[in-house]
Amino acid sequence: MSEVSRATFDEVMVPNYSPMTMIPVKGEGSRIWDSEGKEYIDFAGGIAVNALGHCHPVMVDALKQQADKLWHMSNVFTNEPALELAQKLVSNTFAEKVFFANSGGEANEAAFKLVRKYAKDNFSPEKNEIIAFYQGFHGRTLFTVSVGGQEKYTQGFEPLPGGIKHVEYNNLEALAEVISDKTCAVVMEPIQGEGGIIVPDNEFVQGVRDLCDKHSALLVFDEVQTGLGRTGKLYAYMHTSVTPDIMTTAKALGGGFPIGAMLTTDKIAKSMNVGTHGSTYGGNPLGCAVASAVFDVINTPEVLEGVMAKRDMIEQRINAINEKHNVFTEVRGRGLLVGCALKEEYKGRARDFMNATLEEGALILMAGPNVLRMAPSLVVTDEELTAGLDALEKGIAKVVG
Numbered sequence: 001m002s003e004v005s006r007a008t009f010d011e012v013m014v015p016n017y018s019p020m021t022m023i024p025v026k027g028e029g030s031r032i033w034d035s036e037g038k039e040y041i042d043f044a045g046g047i048a049v050n051a052l053g054h055c056h057p058v059m060v061d062a063l064k065q066q067a068d069k070l071w072h073m074s075n076v077f078t079n080e081p082a083l084e085l086a087q088k089l090v091s092n093t094f095a096e097k098v099f100f101a102n103s104g105g106e107a108n109e110a111a112f113k114l115v116r117k118y119a120k121d122n123f124s125p126e127k128n129e130i131i132a133f134y135q136g137f138h139g140r141t142l143f144t145v146s147v148g149g150q151e152k153y154t155q156g157f158e159p160l161p162g163g164i165k166h167v168e169y170n171n172l173e174a175l176a177e178v179i180s181d182k183t184c185a186v187v188m189e190p191i192q193g194e195g196g197i198i199v200p201d202n203e204f205v206q207g208v209r210d211l212c213d214k215h216s217a218l219l220v221f222d223e224v225q226t227g228l229g230r231t232g233k234l235y236a237y238m239h240t241s242v243t244p245d246i247m248t249t250a251k252a253l254g255g256g257f258p259i260g261a262m263l264t265t266d267k268i269a270k271s272m273n274v275g276t277h278g279s280t281y282g283g284n285p286l287g288c289a290v291a292s293a294v295f296d297v298i299n300t301p302e303v304l305e306g307v308m309a310k311r312d313m314i315e316q317r318i319n320a321i322n323e324k325h326n327v328f329t330e331v332r333g334r335g336l337l338v339g340c341a342l343k344e345e346y347k348g349r350a351r352d353f354m355n356a357t358l359e360e361g362a363l364i365l366m367a368g369p370n371v372l373r374m375a376p377s378l379v380v381t382d383e384e385l386t387a388g389l390d391a392l393e394k395g396i397a398k399v400v401g
């Protein structure tokens with residue numbers, strides 16, 4: 001028997017989280033088990049992180065092999081796993097240069113510092129304004145919450161960094177009114193994740209690109225949640241007609257090992273010259289070895305096409321559930337980033353649905369109080385999908401009563 005329990009959390013942990021009562025202790029594929037031995041299907045995937053499910057043999061093998069070789073050296077040296085991973089990222093995206101960090105927030109922090117520095121190097125110090133979108137989410141450091149568009153994450157932490165403006169997402173006129181030659185960058189998620197799984201129109205995304213070009217502002221795509229096959233393409237920008245200037249990636253990149261990366265072009269990367277930015281662990285051999293293995297598994301037609309097929313299956317089943325229980329206005333998102341928007345009468349009750357589904361044996365997420373979110377493993381089996389959706393249906397039935 002373990003000496004710790006959920007009650008220990010309240011004794012020894014800072015109360016910024018309010019974890020579920022059950023404590024997961026083991027995972028395999030899309031199944032996890034709690035400390036009492038109860039089994040669950042995992043459609044939460046550690047918040048869109050466990051893209052290959054739990055303990056995928058390829059990841060376990062990469063970690064074990066690297067663990068016997070070299071763990072950490074600092075950026076006083078480079079290392080082979082980091083170079084190999086950077087090569088893969090560069091040859092499969094628009095990017096020509098990579099900076100490694102340890103999380104999505106840190107990758108974004110690097111991006112936001114870089115856009116300022118680049119504008120200063122190439123234009124003028126007055127060109128320092130960042131425009132981002134309401135409901136956007138970019139991490140929890142002071143700079144990234146400030147660029148993020150959700151006040152609940154900045155309240156109490158003022159004074160905030162300046163030079164940041166927000167406009168409505170998927171509203172090109174709103175951006176056109178605010179953008180100017182003082183804008184150094186526009187920052188957006190190609191699909192808003194935490195903000196409610198909002199997929200913008202391609203005309204909006206193309207319009208943002210055009211406005212950035214007109215004002216010599218950089219376009220930053222935060223693909224921390226949408227990247228690495230989540231939407232059925234390697235990166236979500238590949239569904240659009242647009243290429244960003246800077247892109248950040250994390251979450252699924254490490255499949256559960258903490259790693260993040262900022263990708264950009266040669267020209268922009270030049271502004272992050274020696275000594276301007278850094279990280280002790282960024283590009284650490286263990287993380288890069290695991291991410292490299294994850295990348296190779298995901299970046300195959302079988303896995304990426306599989307994402308589309310699994311989405312169809314999920315959507316069909318959710319539509320059938322909805323015909324019975326009448327709880328959702330729409331199913332949205334792309335690939336295996338699935339958002340189910342609650343009808344007016346259930347607004348604010350996403351947590352009740354999540355808890356009820358957990359009781360029935362499946363983990364799901366919310367994206368705000370009005371949207372149920374699922375981000376299952378990209379290699380979830382049909383059997384696991386069916387079991388999880390059965391639990392979801394039972395959970396929904398329970399709440400609807």
Ligand SMILES: *Cc1c(COP(=O)(O)O)cnc(C)c1O
Nearest residue numbers: 103104105137138139193224225
């Ligand atoms: C999760 C997330 C982040 C923050 O990543 P961390 O690894 O928690 O720092 C940033 N941007 C987006 C779009 C995210 O979904």
